[in-house]
Amino acid sequence: MLHILLSTYNGERYLSEQIDSILAQTYTEWRLYIRDDGSRDGTKAILKTYAEAHPERIFLDESEPKGLGAMRSFEYLLAHHGEADYF
Numbered sequence: 227m228l229h230i231l232l233s234t235y236n237g238e239r240y241l242s243e244q245i246d247s248i249l250a251q252t253y254t255e256w257r258l259y260i261r262d263d264g265s266r267d268g269t270k271a272i273l274k275t276y277a278e279a280h281p282e283r284i285f286l287d288e289s290e291p292k293g294l295g296a297m298r299s300f301e302y303l304l305a306h307h308g309e310a311d312y313f
Contacts, residue, residue, distance in 0.1 A: 228256040229310035233299035238268040245276050249283070258284045259307040263299045264292030 230248060234241065248258055260277070262270055277286040287306065294302060304313070 227310050228253070228312045229307060230256055230258045231300060231303040231307065231313060232258060232260045233263060233296060233303060234260060234265060234269050234273065235263040235296075235299075236265045236267045236269060238265075238272055241269060241272050242276075245272075245284075249280065256283070257310075259287060259303055260284065261287040261299055261303050262292075263294055263296075 232244075237244075245258070248256075260273055262273060273286050277284045285307070287303070289306075
């Protein structure tokens with residue numbers, strides 16, 4: 227199983243395009259784990275829409291803390307969603 231880790235912050239401009247690209251892949255043995263780092267634009271609404279539409283593939287981590295920064299946000303995702311063959 228492949229886990230795709232996505233950390234977001236105020237990324238509404240390209241977020242739908244990015245997630246649509248992941249969903250369109252021909253390889254199907256994957257799960258997408260997303261953590262938002264405190265966005266103030268429409269990012270969270272976009273993420274919730276995708277997570278609700280694809281609950282078997284897209285998992286939205288809405289836990290605290292926020293404002294970790296990119297590196298620590300990915301570390302958080304790895305620590306909490308790290309049971310995979312590949313990332």
